[in-house]
Amino acid sequence: MLDAQEITHRFLDTKLQVHPEVVRYILENNEPDLIERIIAGVPKDTIVVSAKYIPGIHPTRDGTRFLIDPSVEVVSGSAGTSGCVNGTSDYLHYFRDRYARLGGMIRSRVGAMPIEGLIRSTRYRQEECTVIGMVAEVKNTTNGHRIAEIEDSSASISVLFRKDLPVFADAQRIIYDEVIGVKGKLSNDGRLFFAEQLYRPDIRIDNTPFRSEQPGKAVFISDVHVGSNTFLEGAWNRFADWLSDSDFGYLLIAGDLVDGIGIYPNQESELTIKNIYEQYDAFGAMLSELPSRMKIIASPGNHDVVRGAEPQPVIPDAFTKKFPANCTLVENPAVVNLQGVRVLMYHGRSIDDMIGLIPGASYEQSGLMMEEMLIRRHLAPAYGRRTPIAAGKTDRLIIDPLPEILHTGHVHIKGITNYRGVLGINAGTWQSQTLFQKQMNVNPTPALAVVVDLQTLVPETFSFA
Template sequence: MNEIIAKFAREGILIEDEAYLRLKEMDDPMTASSELIVSIRKEGGKFTILTSEVLDDFFEIENPHEIKAGGPVKDDFKREFDFRVIQDTSNKSYTSGEIQDMVSYFSSRFTKLKNLLSKRPELRSHVPIADLRSGGDVVSIIGIVNDLRSTKNNHKMIELEDDTGEITVIVHNENHELFEKSEKLVRDEVIGVHGVKKGRLVVASDIFHPGVPRIQEKEMKFSAVFISDVHIGSQTFLEDSFRRFVRWLNGDEGSEEQREVAADVKYLVVAGDIVDGIGIYPGQERELLIKDITEQYEEAARLFGDIQRDIKIIMIPGNHDASRIAEPQPAIPEEYAKSLYSLKNVEFLSNPSLVSLDGLKTLIYHGRSFDDMAMSINGLSHDKSHLIMEELLEKRHLAPIYGERTPLASEIEDHLVIDDVPDILHTGHVHINAYKKYRGVHLINSGTFQAQTEFQKIYNIVPTCGQVPVLHRGALKVFEF
């Protein structure tokens, strides 16, 4: 059966010969078909035969080749965007899988973070580990954490390494403040240590992270909306909630205050897991409504395609999307999401990505590393992702722990180091809203449009569904749909 006819047949719609021929002649017949199906659904499926007259009425143009994919453009929403991509690793990601790539990867991480740490006054006189002397000197060193252990007396032992050698650092538990700081260390992060050299050890008097300075908050003359974890294709995808959200964005739903905010929205930032994917976990097929990855993205195109085109959409992949699983993830491949790529107002970027939204640096990361951070540091959990984001900013790395649940590509350069301090850090993955302003940086986790899954029930994870954070001229608002 022809692909266009089959597409309508799956929706219970017959297509007249003339309408079929007109559709077939369009520049992008599959996208045009998706737009028509969305329109028919909105009408409640009141007719089951698509005629050429219906086609003409829908597109309101004589020449079907002039059709542009995407939602409506409203006369009062015509804007100019000051949008710039600062970092997108989609075409910069390279690894051959050789052991030398891993050496280069950690060397890149160490060099970048050592340079940040060296700017701290306490560490400007740091020395290489191999140059440490043996007797009672006060020393400053910078290294990558190889291992963390506790002695039988519950002191903390940190195995620290730089490009010249290794040293064991001891943190005594009598120094409560420092010991508490050492409890938040994780393997493979880069830290600075101030202490006293005693034999083959360094007894720490202080520990330093690269950290972030307090930034000057920039004036925000627009609004931006942040969502993630839509999971289109899952049986638990909340389609009605998402459609209410789209109607609000288009100015067609909500209170007077909500409509005023919607009228101010220039950007929609989507932090991954647009679709539910295929084969992500054992038995997933039993929980899927759409069991083909291309059809999942076609459905995503229908839903996102309803958003009026004067809103720019920035979209990165998550671990459920059809990108490679190892981070950094390149942008969602067009071969699986051709229908999404036909939407003219969507920018497809890598996970993570750094963009400028009218001058506000926005770091977008799906958040897979949150699993490792929550398991490694006492006091961190999925329902406190703002605290995890704070830790990642302090460590200046989005996924510092190598070799655990977060797959990381051993590339020549470590692209997950946070080189630039952002104005906004937007994440997802945990399905629970969170917000905090930390040293002037807006930390936003945007919840989900997926109801509680069976997996979440087992672990008593309660998602915040359809609760959308909006940064309205610098102030956070959350609207529920």
């Protein structure tokens, strides 16, 4: 049986002072091996070992002890699952998978018939019916109407959305390669389908998100950009101190961990760390200074040292040697389970494409862009644009299963939304305005963190600027 003096001397042997709360806890639990586990987990520059370094135990701000045991399950996007493109045949599988799964979501709510059956039979001329297809082309006509060509595995057809009908407002937001259902009537010559109603995969109105039965809080950030001369080191240090004085169990980082090398022209002139390995070493050192009790989940973005095509693989081991053991690396996108609450992490590069395709959209509306993803049940609907996609045999960018939280980044501007029970979070960035952003008139919202209570799913934003 240990006594207080023996415990104190063991810490002093390693040049560490120990807080009485720690001594008391070890005595109460009679765990001699806990001393060695605590010593192994404290950062090298630690002077006083406080209760925050006890595995599974952390003091809250009112001084009481709070027992936590954060656990993370990677539902999808674990290391090695992104795969590679094996040839043009994968593209066929990819789009068939997209159509079948998203079309199935629509079909579960409305009955539909194959396009070929519609156009080949005179029975359906001027008779109301529904078809489901992937958008191959969409444009406005000279008369101001909207026309889209949609196709399924059997045939294709042109669909007209008249500007004088209510369906036209929804039709204005149709983008390439999304899957839609259309209710309407076929023209007498069988060449044009007149739309009366538009369906998308969407989320059911009665969707009820899961809430954790146990206490737990998660912190959401993205776009740290370590290595850039606009990285806000002072704000990050305030954030790190704040985490050390908290009872949060999870930290989720949605991409662009570092600024990278050669991402854009003349980037080298804006870097304080010009070696990519050293950028990740610096980021790893920053994570190591955070409480070891926290579970950290990090995914890549377009500035990170992985392929640009999505889904992106995890950051390779060669770059993460200084990352702490409590950090879990996942792909982009990935779904992680926090106490039963599912979080879909996606860096958000496709927001660039959606802003260019959806009327009225802007970088200041990152919350709206997350809603548009959820409505289409797809993270990057438009294929072959600014967002490179590695087409595999399955479409990993489909939003299925439905998460409780969608966590994005990329645009550097905070956005929070709640669409049909799904909480959308974009926490902004840890980088001040870059020269490129200034030229584009993009005003970032830096040094923010969003905290979500897993029992209520209520978000709260904290600033460290």
